[in-house]
Amino acid sequence: MRSSASARVTASGGGERRAPWPLTLAAIGALLFLHVPFLIIILYAFTTDEAAYSFPPPGLTTRWFGVAFSRQDFWAALGLSLRVAGIATLFALVLGTLAAAAVSRSRFFGRDSISFLLVLPIALPGIVSGIALRSALGLLEIPFSFWTIIVGHATFCIVVVYNNVLARFRRTSHSLVEASMDLGANGFQTFRYVILPALATALLAGGMLAFALSFDEVIVTTFTAGQQQTLPIWIFSQLTRPRDRPVTNVVAVFVVLATTLPILLAHRLSQAGDE
């Protein structure tokens, strides 16, 4: 799953022998399968073809970038997505860090169930979380709003922050905290000057992953958004009824960049914390 995957970095050695060629070939094939679609996405943002997806493109142009960025509905959807992801990430940071702090401090009854409960929203099939929230809104007669989207997003983002922060807590020696207390700092000072700096990059990494997760989420959002269009919902509407193909192609490249860069950065940050 995404959350544990990001934390799991294996560094053991290997490579003392050469791989048999069929294995190398199959591995390269799988890597190509994973990455060629991204090249296609980038290529199509520059095609002059506006009515079909013809390959090879009849010509190349950069004019769709201008067209896409002058579209009001694109900016509105992007704005909504950024606000939702920002606030959902804040919620997730607070809740995930609190849970990680509690779990890291000691063994207590039900400790394992907490990790399980937190991972449930992304481990269950996507529609389950979506329709569950939708049922609750229906039962309580709560209308859809900006905040119903955020509640849904925060719920599945908590686990990402939790995993990152918990991993950091486990690597941070508790003797640092004890030393701080021995030197006369109270709990709040210890938190501010010892614990928070130790957690900083883990919080940043977890926060960025949570942001990326929320920014891209569509399944749960479909059930909690009503008429509002986040950027993924805008793209989804283009997927089922393509109207503005060139604009969608440009938005696709934009979204790939917007999600890839934070992930690379988060990866570097959690690597840095490992050393």
Place this chain on the structure above:
Amino acid sequence: MQRLSTFLYRYPWLFILLLLLLPLGWMLTIYLGSLGALLVNSFFRLDDFTGQIVREFTLGTYAQLFTSANLDIVYRTTSMAVAVTLADALIAFPLAYFIARYASGRLKPILYLAVILPLWSSYLVRVYSWKLILAKEGIVSWLFSAVGLQGVLDAVLRLPSIGGPSLSVSSLGMFLAFTYIWLPYMILPIQAALERVPRSLVEASGDLGARPAQTFWRVILPLALPGVVAGSIFTFSLTLGDFIVPSALGNSSYFIGQAVLAHQGTSGNIPLAAAFTMVPIAIMAIYLLVARRLGAFDAL
């Protein structure tokens, strides 16, 4: 401040309780509460005449699931999930094996990143890319006609149940997109399981006279199997619950996710949508029980 801090230090259980209050409260009320609401709703029914939800206990909504159209939807979705899981295991294993056993210290982190980047980058855009790739005028058709095999592609598309008017509107196209989308979820647990196979065990097998192929089949593969099962939990569960790929690349035959979406949407039949959702939950519960017996949870 000082006294509060000392007080909390002396009563650690109280401190932990305070820490847990918000996150646990959130998850229990909002998430488990919602799952409870889902269960409750599945025992309500929609009044066909008024279009209102009748909040009385009934099993009638569940009974509606057992029409042949709905059973078709369940069958279609489950067989897609099985096919996608098998294909992902076949494609993922060589790459995971290569990363775990042969990648050098410098190459390994790069390959690892090459697997997790697609996992985290936009899911929707990755689905969209297959719309471009599989379009009638797209790159796959172009490749087939470039090598003179247009006839083969047409013949495949004429096959009932997997074909369609073009690859971008066919079960085969959905299968390719699903396999692509969930592949990293299969690679990572297999790689993790392979990394844990002790090198000494492989050497011992060789010392005892096993040929490399025998070592692979009788030592490495059985030890990697929990990783494959762990990966299959994701590929299977994610396929069961998806409505994006079938909406983007499918025809008018519904998948479970689309049925749930449609029932709660225009007709407002949340009870039927809720009851329908119990199907993937039940399938996954059985799947997880089997997976646990195969030791998949130790590989997560």
